[in-house]
Amino acid sequence: MYFELRHLRTIRAIHEHGGLARAAEMMNMTQSALSHQVKGLEDQAGVELFVRRSKPMRLSAAGQRMLRVAERVLPEVEGLEEEFRALLSGKTGRLHLTLECHACFDWLFPVLEQFRKVWPDIDVDIRAGLAFDALPALDREEVDLVISSNPVEMPGILFNPLFDYHPTLVASAQNPLAEKAYITAEDFRDQTLITYPVGRERLDIFTELLTPARVEPRQHRQADLTAVIFMLVGSNRGVSVLPDWVMREIRGKPDYVTRPLGPQTVTKRMYAATRNADATQPFMAHFLRLMRSEAVKLQRD
Amino acid sequence: MYFELRHLRTIRAIHEHGGLARAAEMMNMTQSALSHQVKGLEDQAGVELFVRRSKPMRLSAAGQRMLRVAERVLPEVEGLEEEFRALLSGKTGRLHLTLECHACFDWLFPVLEQFRKVWPDIDVDIRAGLAFDALPALDREEVDLVISSNPVEMPGILFNPLFDYHPTLVASAQNPLAEKAYITAEDFRDQTLITYPVGRERLDIFTELLTPARVEPRQHRQADLTAVIFMLVGSNRGVSVLPDWVMREIRGKPDYVTRPLGPQTVTKRMYAATRNADATQPFMAHFLRLMRSEAVKLQRD
């Protein structure tokens, strides 16, 4: 024996409108239909839900219990229906992002702030932890947007370009590398390299330089925050390679030097990956636009 | 477009059992039926609930929202179903009582304590506030048991006798009425009468003595608690009429005297009114039995 929401709606309507006939009218059905339904419900449940001694029929003790459940359950379901309607009209939706690019937190926050002002009903969230397998997660609708600099040909996935950047060395002014005009793989052999704590396949310095050249840095240590990396570099306890625009934070400070990777400057492109189906959604288009205009500001600095 | 619980159950089952075929089996239906249902649901909602790119199909973003609702709603409903089953087996039920007899709180509490030990799943409550219209409320299933000493012929309502008692005067030993062997209506003309704060039609002293004799006491004041009444009586600021068994609290105290109403001692009978339908329920029968055995103890004191 299974209840259905229809039954809860009926219980609530009869209670609220004080009687079967009125409730039936509110529910766009005949009094007879409701009567049959209530009878069926009571037969199934084996419990009298209404007292029929008095004429406008009233809830029995058991019926009152059912009403309480109805009053907790129905708003929940109606909320969902409303949400789906809003989803159809494009006002609401989900925007869960994952960053394969660790430094991107910095410039993404202002974008998120702006976005939430315009689209308050979109469920925005940054999903950490699954950065390793972000693209499959995108395909499975576990997330909705991935910031990545490694576009992969994938059916149903769109890579929207955001901006170009140069992975750039940052070192202490005391460091011998400060003497060089550009940096090559060999230069890392006797350096301590500081990176974000992610796999090598997601670190530009490895994918673009060290791994192809089969060079290992003398030491490799990890730090979570950009500020911490700068601090370590500043005290010459290691060097790091970060996107050029991250360097704006230390621009003009005499303790630091920045050098391009060379001899030809390495250029990479950052993308926002979305599912084809979502890319047309207004809020998603808006978010992409916001990200690009933020990227322009970044380049200006 | 309306959701039904069936849809929520489906969403949950597909998620939990990882796939349509397995879910269908758990729900005792064919895979085909479930496929149709999901299609219908998606058509109605206008939203894709599942991602079919991967083979065991998975919930989409919208589907995950729906799952969250399902996981909040379904336990609620299943709890109700369980409750109704328990109701049928007689283990659970509601026992909301109303006392027309104000002094009865005293002896009822131990009964309630005992009862709750044996029937932990019965929803026991004392409903105050509607004591004035307790019997109609009983009929309307707003309460389930009424303690009353005024049986009324009413179809569907059963008055179960509990015990007999004598409305008895209690006065200060200093009070002139202490000299009398029994008390008549006339004796109240120059007395302050202290009663519980309820209507006269529910006070024995009025219904049995004063109203028929058309006697007004010199003054009439009200007190909520039996202990307060005794205190006022003890300091000779008034007299009161209470059931004889209430007097056990002051027995042996030389400040007080108790006197029967006379010349023939007035006897009343206390009843527990229930609906016919409920009287057969095991827990209700047990409660009545407990009350009667408590009443016997009362009489022994």
Place this chain on the structure above:
DNA sequence: ACATGAACATGAGAAATCTTCATGTATTTT
């Protein structure tokens, strides 16, 4: 590349359920 199996979709008819209509009965009101 091809067979195979697993998982889901689909069409048509059968079965179950829900509605309506017409009417009956009980209660409340006038």
Place this chain on the structure above:
DNA sequence: AAAATACATGAAGATTTCTCATGTTCATGT
């Protein structure tokens, strides 16, 4: 007591849901 209100009921029709048989798609092993 009549009229009005409120709910119940039986039967027929409409709708919804399910099942069966079969088709499509995708991944896997040979």
